[in-house]
Amino acid sequence: MNVKVDPCAGPGLWSIATAFGSIVAGSRVGGTENVPLARAAGRVTAAPIRSRIPLPRFDQSAMDGYGLHADDVAAGRAGPFPVIGAVRAGGAAAPRLGPGTAVRLLTGAAIPGGVAAVVMEERVAASGGAISLRARLALGDNIRRRGEDVVEGSEIVPAGTRLDARHLGVLAASGCAAVEVVRKVRVGILSTGDELADPGEALALHAVHDSNRPMLIALLAGGSGTVDDLGRVTDDLGRMAGFLAEVHADYDLIVTSGGVSGSDADHSVRAIDVAGGTSRRVALAVKPGKPFAFGAIGACRVVSLPGNPVAAMVGTLLFARPLLDRLSGLDARQPEGLAAIAASDVFHRPGRTEFVPAALVGRSAQGLPLVEKLGKGGSARLAPLVAADGLAVIPADIGDIPAGGPLVFHPFTTDFRL
Numbered sequence: 001m002n003v004k005v006d007p008c009a010g011p012g013l014w015s016i017a018t019a020f021g022s023i024v025a026g027s028r029v030g031g032t033e034n035v036p037l038a039r040a041a042g043r044v045t046a047a048p049i050r051s052r053i054p055l056p057r058f059d060q061s062a063m064d065g066y067g068l069h070a071d072d073v074a075a076g077r078a079g080p081f082p083v084i085g086a087v088r089a090g091g092a093a094a095p096r097l098g099p100g101t102a103v104r105l106l107t108g109a110a111i112p113g114g115v116a117a118v119v120m121e122e123r124v125a126a127s128g129g130a131i132s133l134r135a136r137l138a139l140g141d142n143i144r145r146r147g148e149d150v151v152e153g154s155e156i157v158p159a160g161t162r163l164d165a166r167h168l169g170v171l172a173a174s175g176c177a178a179v180e181v182v183r184k185v186r187v188g189i190l191s192t193g194d195e196l197a198d199p200g201e202a203l204a205l206h207a208v209h210d211s212n213r214p215m216l217i218a219l220l221a222g223g224s225g226t227v228d229d230l231g232r233v234t235d236d237l238g239r240m241a242g243f244l245a246e247v248h249a250d251y252d253l254i255v256t257s258g259g260v261s262g263s264d265a266d267h268s269v270r271a272i273d274v275a276g277g278t279s280r281r282v283a284l285a286v287k288p289g290k291p292f293a294f295g296a297i298g299a300c301r302v303v304s305l306p307g308n309p310v311a312a313m314v315g316t317l318l319f320a321r322p323l324l325d326r327l328s329g330l331d332a333r334q335p336e337g338l339a340a341i342a343a344s345d346v347f348h349r350p351g352r353t354e355f356v357p358a359a360l361v362g363r364s365a366q367g368l369p370l371v372e373k374l375g376k377g378g379s380a381r382l383a384p385l386v387a388a389d390g391l392a393v394i395p396a397d398i399g400d401i402p403a404g405g406p407l408v409f410h411p412f413t414t415d416f417r418l
């Protein structure tokens, strides 16, 4: 039988792993800045952050209740215990407690000397200014110990961490008002092509809207980079080279789309050479997203993506964004994806690893996510992405996947931060 293979595949294609290793290489950009905690979300820590104080800072009550003396708790006495004082969160600590008495403590109150456990108020009977226990109490019950969460001087956030709400919480708790973060990576996005017009502009006969620029700007925007819209250049080698020569010094990374596949109208790669840099054109075993180039002009890295919109998106998710992460000081890794099951037959010609928009439609009998391919595939069909929950992956070396067959699924949210 004649097995149909991918017509765009052939010898010399780079696997994703090989490409990732070469493209996503280099060290973080130089320079750090000190930013107030309120503006630190999304930024990447430049150095480990330690807490100067223990958390909690002092022994404190975990409940609204009553503190009892160690002797009474150890002996299992039930009372009645006269209540000799009260402490609330932030209030001055009561005097040392003696055996046979109790102290009223609210949640967060400092534990007075002598108190060895706190009984919840629901577990006591109160009468005439005294309480009696209605349940057993053990030493240490309902007391948060000094330093049990964070030991004084210990590392609370490692270097190279993208700060999110979790980190901001512990940093604030430890009194950290500002953090030293890697400076923002300066990214520029450029489209190429005579046929392009911006949305809202009049379309000449056979012109198309530039959909890549807004999409790539959104994909690369985020806490750890500033993204500039560099507009469009026409298919003119001299113009493109001149533009890159003029702007590259203001950027750490320029991402272009279009003009990379090497026809007589494709200048994206040669323009980098003419602008004084170097670039390497490679054919990736990726569908969509085969033509690709990467290089640099001076200290500015340049990634040249294919023009087809889905190919540009896949190239950004797989390589350009991990490179931005790397330049930001993050540990950029290829997402592993989830083991999943095809909900219906998926047609695939061996040769390139294919990424298709797919929706989560349930769980298989084994409890794995069931995913349904959306649309007909192809590198110029954007609409199926809207209803998709992620990208399903069909490896380069296999053919069709029948319904019920295994595949890997990358959720947009977790694997691609969309």
Ligand SMILES: Nc1nc2c(c(=O)[nH]1)N[C@H]1C(S)=C(S)[C@@H](COP(=O)(O)OP(=O)(O)OC[C@H]3O[C@@H](n4cnc5c(N)ncnc54)[C@H](O)[C@@H]3O)O[C@H]1N2
Residues within 6 Å of the ligand: 008, 191, 192, 193, 195, 196, 208, 209, 210, 211, 212, 213, 257, 258, 259, 260, 261, 262, 263, 266, 288, 289, 290, 291, 305, 306, 307, 308, 309, 311, 379
């Ligand atoms: N003979 C061959 N032709 C093509 C091959 C091949 O191997 N041999 N590869 C195909 C593949 S795969 C891709 S992907 C594209 C990549 O081409 P280029 O990177 O050179 O991109 P262009 O030719 O400039 O454009 C391709 C396509 O995308 C549209 N485009 C470009 N920029 C934008 C934009 N900013 N927004 C929206 N659409 C854009 C453009 O109009 C074209 O339709 O080459 C195949 N051809």
Ligand code: MOO
Residues within 6 Å of the ligand: 008, 286, 287, 288, 289, 290, 291, 306, 308, 310, 311, 378, 379, 380
């Ligand atoms: O790589 Mo192309 O992206 O198959 O269209």
